[in-house]
Amino acid sequence: MSEVALPAGGAKASAAPAPPTRTVYRHSRVVRITHWINLVCITCLFLSGLQIFNAHPALYWGQYGADADPSVVSLGAEYAPDHSLKGVTKVGPLSFNTTGVLGVSHNEVRGYPAWATLPGTRNLAVGRRWHFFMGWIFVANGLIYLVSNAINGHFRRDLLPTGAQLRPRHIVRSIIDHALLRHPVGEAARSYNVLQKLAYLGVILLMMLMVATGLTLSPGMDAFAPGLLLLFGGRQSARTIHWICANLIVLFVLVHVAEVFIAGVFNEIGSMITGRYTYRTGARH
Amino acid sequence: MTDLNPSRRGLVLAGTALGGLLLAGCDRLSQAPQALNILDAAEGLTMRAQRLILSGQPLAKEFRPQDISPTFKPNGSFSPTDPAYLALQENGFADWRLTIGGLVQRPLSLSLDQLKALPNRTQITRHDCVEGWSAIGQWTGPQLGGLLHAAGLQPNARYIVFHCADNLGGPGDGGKYYESIDLFDAFHPQTILAHALNGQPLATPHGAPIRLRVERQLGYKQAKYVMAIEATDRLDNIAGGKGGFWEDRGYEWYAGI
Numbered sequence: 263m264s265e266v267a268l269p270a271g272g273a274k275a276s277a278a279p280a281p282p283t284r285t286v287y288r289h290s291r292v293v294r295i296t297h298w299i300n301l302v303c304i305t306c307l308f309l310s311g312l313q314i315f316n317a318h319p320a321l322y323w324g325q326y327g328a329d330a331d332p333s334v335v336s337l338g339a340e341y342a343p344d345h346s347l348k349g350v351t352k353v354g355p356l357s358f359n360t361t362g363v364l365g366v367s368h369n370e371v372r373g374y375p376a377w378a379t380l381p382g383t384r385n386l387a388v389g390r391r392w393h394f395f396m397g398w399i400f401v402a403n404g405l406i407y408l409v410s411n412a413i414n415g416h417f418r419r420d421l422l423p424t425g426a427q428l429r430p431r432h433i434v435r436s437i438i439d440h441a442l443l444r445h446p447v448g449e450a451a452r453s454y455n456v457l458q459k460l461a462y463l464g465v466i467l468l469m470m471l472m473v474a475t476g477l478t479l480s481p482g483m484d485a486f487a488p489g490l491l492l493l494f495g496g497r498q499s500a501r502t503i504h505w506i507c508a509n510l511i512v513l514f515v516l517v518h519v520a521e522v523f524i525a526g527v528f529n530e531i532g533s534m535i536t537g538r539y540t541y542r543t544g545a546r547h
Numbered sequence: 548m549t550d551l552n553p554s555r556r557g558l559v560l561a562g563t564a565l566g567g568l569l570l571a572g573c574d575r576l577s578q579a580p581q582a583l584n585i586l587d588a589a590e591g592l593t594m595r596a597q598r599l600i601l602s603g604q605p606l607a608k609e610f611r612p613q614d615i616s617p618t619f620k621p622n623g624s625f626s627p628t629d630p631a632y633l634a635l636q637e638n639g640f641a642d643w644r645l646t647i648g649g650l651v652q653r654p655l656s657l658s659l660d661q662l663k664a665l666p667n668r669t670q671i672t673r674h675d676c677v678e679g680w681s682a683i684g685q686w687t688g689p690q691l692g693g694l695l696h697a698a699g700l701q702p703n704a705r706y707i708v709f710h711c712a713d714n715l716g717g718p719g720d721g722g723k724y725y726e727s728i729d730l731f732d733a734f735h736p737q738t739i740l741a742h743a744l745n746g747q748p749l750a751t752p753h754g755a756p757i758r759l760r761v762e763r764q765l766g767y768k769q770a771k772y773v774m775a776i777e778a779t780d781r782l783d784n785i786a787g788g789k790g791g792f793w794e795d796r797g798y799e800w801y802a803g804i
Contacts, residue, residue: 305566305569305570306573309570309573314679315679317677317678317679318676318678318679318680320680322680325610325614325673325681325683326614326616326673326681326682326683327680327681328616328618328620328676328680328681328682329618329620329680330616330617330618330620331616331617331618380570380573380574380577381573381574381577381578382574385577385797386677386678386798387793387796387797387798388577388583388586388797390677390798390799391583391586391587391589391590391799392573392577392586394589394590394593394804395585395586395588395589397589398589398592398593479675479679479804480597480803480804481607481673481675481762481763481764481765481803481804482597482601482763482764482803482804483597483600483803483804484607484608484673484763485601485605485606485607485608485762485763486597486600486601486605488608491608497673497675497681498680498681501679
């Protein structure tokens with residue numbers, strides 16, 4: 263975040279005195295550009311990833327795993343007593359009827375439904391092409407983001423929680439504030455709060471894990487770096503972690519977008535496009 | 548914030564509509580050959596990157612006997628129906644001959660016993676299907692590199708093609724299974740013609756009498772029911788021209804990922 267304060271936005275004179283606002287240059291150009299490229303990459307990677315998952319909709323733990331081995335998660339199909347197809351999702355010992363969404367949709371045996379996969383039709387070959395093409399862009403984009411922000415101090419200055427922020431009392435208060443949808447105003451709104459910082463650092467870590475576990479699925483990569491198999495406990499464990507991290511990233515995106523709406527959608531999205539962020543300087547919420 | 552104001556609701560709708568359009572666009576792109584060609588660029592990049600890091604020809608991880616999958620899942624063809632193959636199978640492959648031809652100085656024709664009598668390599672490796680599952684098994688067979696040395700490759704040979712007995716794509720030449728690798732993988736120490744899985748002669752679903760093992764690539768490269776090996780300088784004049792049965796159906800020729 264730059265220290266340069268810009269003239270207040272919305273300075274038009276009106277009948278009621280507007281609360282005093284201040285506009286700051288919040289997001290650097292590299293953050294803004296890599297953010298939107300990342301959004302496109304993650305969207306395509308997730309949807310093509312579901313297409314790839316559908317080719318074998320079961321997950322295992324360990325070095326190997328196939329039909330005859332016990333799975334930890336599976337999106338399968340069974341025949342109901344009335345001979346209709348039933349989607350059955352299994353997570354460990356639990357079993358759920360997910361007909362219509364997982365396992366069986368449109369009366370077809372399919373892990374994830376057509377609307378959630380890229381391409382929509384069953385096509386592993388094209389799904390893989392999308393996945394690896396977007397994977398390269400995702401990695402290049404991520405490296406630009408990581409290197410430039412490590413050099414310019416963005417991580418240390420804006421994302422690393424301060425000692426005071428990491429005190430349990432502060433974190434608990436921040437959790438309560440979030441739960442009550444109460445957002446900081448004044449100068450406190452200029453910088454990220456502790457949960458925000460931890461969420462951003464956490465999702466960066468998740469994205470790095472996505473790349474590392476994804477590469478562990480490559481037999482060529484495993485020959486080059488067998489340490490990956492030790493790190494994740496095998497190719498099938500890596501595949502399961504890849505899937506878990508993908509779901510956690512989706513969870514992050516849902517919360518992130520919800521928070522954008524709660525905090526002020528035009529100001530927030532606008533600041534990620536122009537870099538300029540406006541906040542109230544004095545008024546109470 | 549309790550409710551979305553109208554402009555905000557509009558934005559949500561617009562965003563959802565835009566997202567939907569984008570995805571529909573991606574879906575349409577997936578059917579356009581030009582778009583697929585752009586996506587294909589990733590395969591070249593992946594192959595070049597992997598060839599760079601694998602230039603020292605490291606071995607794929609070899610596992611311990613206790614790591615072997617209790618059941619090794621067969622996939623693709625389970626039992627070829629080609630009459631010539633069935634006749635060979637009937638006789639325990641005593642009359643089967645592996646031919647090594649094409650761009651070689653000394654074409655070879657080898658029996659199963661001759662292959663077994665050569666120095667054999669035994670390796671416990673992981674088989675990774677493009678679908679996502681893996682199985683670990685112990686493979687035994689002569690190294691392909693030794694056979695190619697014996698046959699003597701001509702200088703212009705670039706690829707090794709494996710012609711198989713199974714018709715995974717239905718009857719007719721267009722449905723014949725085949726695969727190809729380049730010399731970088733052909734001369735890798737773990738690239739073998741396996742005649743045994745877990746100490747037993749290859750069962751029919753696993754590709755009897757021999758299947759290729761090229762351990763740093765995915766399962767569809769591990770051609771089963773190999774009948775003939777051909778050294779060649781080009782792939783575009785064989786079957787669909789993409790270098791393999793699945794490659795002709797849209798999968799990557801380089802299957803290291």
